[in-house]
Amino acid sequence: MAAAVAEVESSLELSLPGGGVPGFLPPARSRIFKIIVIGDSNVGKTCLTYRFCAGRFPERTEATIGVDFRERAVDIDGERIKIQLWDTAGQERFRKSMVQHYYRNVHAVVFVYDMTNLASFHSLPLWIEECKQHLLANDIPRILVGNKCDLRSAIQVPTDVAQKFADTHSMPLFETSAKNPNDNDHVEAIFMTLAHKLKSHKPLMLSQPPDNTVHLEPAAKPAITCWC
Amino acid sequence: MALRRPAPDGNGRRDCDPKKKRKEAEIFQALSSDPVDVAALRRMAISEGGLLVDEIRRRVWPKLLNVNTEDLPPPPGEDLRENNKDYQQVLLDVRRSLRRFPPGMPDEQREGLQEELIDSILQVLQRNPQLHYYQGYHDIVVTFLLVVGERLATALVEKLSTHHLRDFMDPTMDNTKHILNYLMPIIDQVNPELHDFMQRAEVGTIFALSWLITWFGHVLSDFRHVVRLYDFFLACHPLMPIYFAAVIVLHRAEEVLACECDMASVHHLLSQIPQDLPYETLISRAGDLFVQFPPSELAREAAQQQAERTAASTFKDFELASAQQRPDTVLRQRFRDRLRAEERAKSLLVTKPRTNRFVKLAVMGLTVALGAAALAVVKSALEWAPKFELQIFP
Ligand SMILES: Nc1nc2c(ncn2[C@@H]2O[C@H](COP(=O)(O)OP(=O)(O)O)[C@@H](O)[C@H]2O)c(=O)[nH]1
Numbered sequence: 001m002a003a004a005v006a007e008v009e010s011s012l013e014l015s016l017p018g019g020g021v022p023g024f025l026p027p028a029r030s031r032i033f034k035i036i037v038i039g040d041s042n043v044g045k046t047c048l049t050y051r052f053c054a055g056r057f058p059e060r061t062e063a064t065i066g067v068d069f070r071e072r073a074v075d076i077d078g079e080r081i082k083i084q085l086w087d088t089a090g091q092e093r094f095r096k097s098m099v100q101h102y103y104r105n106v107h108a109v110v111f112v113y114d115m116t117n118l119a120s121f122h123s124l125p126l127w128i129e130e131c132k133q134h135l136l137a138n139d140i141p142r143i144l145v146g147n148k149c150d151l152r153s154a155i156q157v158p159t160d161v162a163q164k165f166a167d168t169h170s171m172p173l174f175e176t177s178a179k180n181p182n183d184n185d186h187v188e189a190i191f192m193t194l195a196h197k198l199k200s201h202k203p204l205m206l207s208q209p210p211d212n213t214v215h216l217e218p219a220a221k222p223a224i225t226c227w228c
Numbered sequence: 229m230a231l232r233r234p235a236p237d238g239n240g241r242r243d244c245d246p247k248k249k250r251k252e253a254e255i256f257q258a259l260s261s262d263p264v265d266v267a268a269l270r271r272m273a274i275s276e277g278g279l280l281v282d283e284i285r286r287r288v289w290p291k292l293l294n295v296n297t298e299d300l301p302p303p304p305g306e307d308l309r310e311n312n313k314d315y316q317q318v319l320l321d322v323r324r325s326l327r328r329f330p331p332g333m334p335d336e337q338r339e340g341l342q343e344e345l346i347d348s349i350l351q352v353l354q355r356n357p358q359l360h361y362y363q364g365y366h367d368i369v370v371t372f373l374l375v376v377g378e379r380l381a382t383a384l385v386e387k388l389s390t391h392h393l394r395d396f397m398d399p400t401m402d403n404t405k406h407i408l409n410y411l412m413p414i415i416d417q418v419n420p421e422l423h424d425f426m427q428r429a430e431v432g433t434i435f436a437l438s439w440l441i442t443w444f445g446h447v448l449s450d451f452r453h454v455v456r457l458y459d460f461f462l463a464c465h466p467l468m469p470i471y472f473a474a475v476i477v478l479h480r481a482e483e484v485l486a487c488e489c490d491m492a493s494v495h496h497l498l499s500q501i502p503q504d505l506p507y508e509t510l511i512s513r514a515g516d517l518f519v520q521f522p523p524s525e526l527a528r529e530a531a532q533q534q535a536e537r538t539a540a541s542t543f544k545d546f547e548l549a550s551a552q553q554r555p556d557t558v559l560r561q562r563f564r565d566r567l568r569a570e571e572r573a574k575s576l577l578v579t580k581p582r583t584n585r586f587v588k589l590a591v592m593g594l595t596v597a598l599g600a601a602a603l604a605v606v607k608s609a610l611e612w613a614p615k616f617e618l619q620i621f622p
C-alpha cells in the first residue's frame with residue numbers, strides 16, 4: 001500500500017525543503033510567497049499544485065477536503081524563496097465557512113477552470129467575487145489558468161472567449177495541462193512567472209514575521225501568455 | 229435469529245490469542261441474549277481490538293445504531309440518478325476514491341462497488357432531503373459498503389447521517405465549524421503550552437476537518453485502522469471523533485513544538501497523519517479525556533474560540549462568551565492557571581445526574597472499558613441531544 005499512498009495527492013513528501021535539491025535546507029528567514037488556488041471541483045487544482053511541487057502529474061487524486069498545502073523552495077535571481085500553494089476544496093459548502101481563514105496574508109491568487117468543462121468557466125465570476133470579499137487588498141496579483149488543454153478534442157472553452165474574460169478582469173491567461181508529459185515545464189513556468197512578479201514587488205513577509213499584513217503595489221499591466 | 233460462528237476473513241487473523249477468543253465468545257453471547265445486550269456490545273466495540281473482524285461488525289454495527297436488519301429500505305428506484313442535485317459531485321468524488329478500495333481488488337469488482345457507492349449515497353440523500361452531501365461523506369459510506377454490503381450499508385448510513393453526521397450535512401458548515409471549535413479547548417486542558425503555540429501560529433482547525441467529517445476514513449490508508457475507529461465511534465458520543473483528533477495532536481506535541489511557529493508549517497505537519505499511530509492507546513486516552521472534560525464543560529470555551537476568531541460573532545456566541553465574563557487576553561494569560569483550576573473545581577461540583585436508562589448504556593461502555601467516572605458522561609450525553617439518545621440507545 002505504501003507505494004500507492006505516495007502517489008496520492010495528499011501533501012505527503014511534497015514539502016521537502018529545497019524542492020528539487022535534496023538535502024538543502026532553506027535559511028530560516030527565506031521569503032515566502034503564499035498563493036491560493038481556487039476554482040470548481042475537478043478542474044485540476046490538486047494536480048496543478050502537485051505538478052509544480054513534486055514535478056509530476058499525480059497518478060490519482062482524491063477529493064480535497066478543506067484546504068491542502070504544498071510548498072516548494074525555488075531560486076529566483078539568486079534568492080531562495082519558498083512558494084506555498086494552498087489548494088482548496090471546490091465544493092461550495094467548504095468555502096463559505098471554512099476556507100476563509102486561509103485567505104489571510106495571501107500574496108497571489110490562481111483561478112483555475114477546466115477547458116473541457118464550460119460550467120467551470122462560468123463559475124469564475126463567483127470565484128472572483130468570493131475572492132474580493134476575503135481579500136482586503138484589491139491589488140493582489142491574480143492569474144487565470146485554463147487546465148486540461150491536452151484533451152484537445154473535448155475543449156469547450158475557446159481561447160478567445162477566455163482571453164476576453166481575462167482581459168476584462170485584468171488577469172493574464174494561461175492555458176495548460178497538469179498532465180501532458182510533453183508540456184513539462186509549462187506549469188512550472190506559470191508559477192515561476194507569478195513568483196517573479198511577486199519578487200519584483202515590495203518585500204513580502206518573512207518566515208517569522210511579527211505581523212503578516214502586506215500590501216502589494218498594483219500589478220503591472222498583465223502579460224498575456226498562452227503556450228498551448 | 230440463528231447464530232453462526234463467523235468464518236475467518238481477511239481482517240484480523242483468527243489466531244489462538246486466548247484474549248481474542250474470549251472476547252469473541254463474549255460478543256456472541258451478547259448477541260444471542262434476548263434482548264440483545266447492546267451495552268455489552270458497546271463495551272466490546274470500545275475496548276481493546278474493538279469488534280475484531282468484519283464478520284462480527286456486520287452483526288454488531290446494526291445493533292449499535294439500532295437498525296433492524298429485517299426491515300431494510302427497499303432498493304433504489306430507476307430514477308435515482310435523475311434530477312439529483314448532488315449526483316455530479318458524488319460522481320466526481322466516487323470516481324476519485326480509488327484509494328479507499330483494497331489494493332489488490334480487480335478493477336471490475338472495484339467499479340461495481342463504486343456504482344453501489346454512488347447509489348447508496350444518493351438513496352440516503354433522496355430519502356432525506358434535509359441532508360446535504362459534503363465531500364468526504366463518500367469516505368464514510370465506502371467504509372460501511374465494504375464491511376456490510378450495499379443494502380445494509382444504506383440503512384446504517386441513513387441512521388448515522390440523521391444522527392452522528394447530522395451537523396456536517398446542514399446546508400452550511402457552520403455547525404461543523406462549531407464542533408471543530410472544541411479541538412483547541414481540549415488540547416488546552418491537557419497541554420496549555422501546545423495550545424498556546426498553536427494559537428500563536430494561528431493554525432486554525434481545518435487540518436482536522438477531514439478527520440472529523442470522514443471519521444478518519446479519508447486520511448488513514450490501512451482499512452483495519454479505519455474500521456477499528458468506526459467500532460469506537462459507533463459506540464460513543466457523536467463528539468468523540470473530535471476528542472480523538474485532539475488526542476492525535478497531543479500525541480504529536482513534541483513534533484508540533486519543534487515546528488516553526490507559523491500557520492503553514494503547523495498545518496502541514498498536522499495534516500499529515502502518521503500511519504503508525506498507537507491506536508489502542510489513543511482510543512483509551514480519548515475516552516479518558518471525554519470523561520474528564522465532557523463536551524458540556526468545554527462548550528463555553530468552544531463558543532469563545534468562535535468569538536475570538538470572528539470579528540462579528542453571532543449574538544448567541546456573544547451571550548455564551550459573556551456569560552463567562554471573559555477577561556482580556558493579557559489577564560487571561562496571567563490568570564489562566566488559576567482560572568483553569570477554578571473551572572475544574574466547578575466542573576466537579578456541577579453535576580446534574582438526570583440519569584436515564586438509555587444513557588447509562590453508553591456510559592457503561594466507557595466506564596467498563598476505561599475505568600473512568602460515569603457522571604460526567606451521563607450529564608453531557610443528556611445535554612447533547614436528548615432526542616438523539618432516545619433513538620440511538622434503545
Ligand atoms: N487530461 C487531463 N486530466 C487532468 C488534468 N488535470 C487534472 N486532471 C484530472 O482531473 C481530475 C480532477 O483533478 P483534481 O486535481 O483532483 O481536481 P481538483 O478538484 O480541482 O483538485 C482527475 O481525475 C485528474 O486526473 C489535465 O491537465 N489533463
Ligand SMILES: [Mg+2]
Nearest residue numbers: 045046063064
Ligand atoms: Mg482538489
